[in-house]
Amino acid sequence: MKMYDLITLAEKAILILIAIFTIVSVGIEMYTVIINGKISLTDLLLMFIYAEVLGMVAAFYKYNKIPITIPIFIAITALCRLIILQGKGISTIDLIYESAAVLLLAIAAIVIQKVMKESDSDSQAKDKALEDRESNK
Secondary structure (H helix, E strand, O other), X not given: OOHHHHHHHHHHHHHXXXXXXXXXXXXXXXXXXXXXXXXXXXHHHHHHHHHHHHHHHXXXXXXXXXXOHHHHHHHHHHHHHHXXXXXXXXXXXXXXXXXXXXXHHHHHHHHHHHHXXXXXXXXXXXXXXXXXXXXXX
16 A cells, blocks of 8 residues: 555545544534523534534545635634634734634635636636637547
C-alpha cells in the first residue's frame, strides 16, 4: 500500500469519526434541551453547526472534496453563537472585532463563490470550444 493510499484511508476514517461524534453530540444536545424544557438561540445555532459539519462530511463523500464555503459558514455561525453567548457583558471592542470577523468571512464566501462560478463558466466555455473544434474536423 502506497503512502498516498494510507493517508487517504486515514482521512476517510477521521471523517467517519467526525460524523459519528457529531451525531452523538447532536443527540446529547437534544437530550439536554429536552431535559431543560427550553430551547435557546444558542442551542439552535449549535445544532446548525452540527448540521453543517455533517453536510461537509457528506460533500466530501459525494464530490471527493470539501467546498471551502462550508467551513466559512460554520465559522460565521460559530462567531454569531459566541457573540450571543457573551450577551450584554461583551466589551464594545470585542463586539467590533467579532462583528468584523463575521463580515470578513461573509465577504470571503461571496468572493470565493463568485470566483468558483466564473471558473466553472470558463471551463464550460473551453469544453464547448473543444467540442466545436473536434466536430468541425
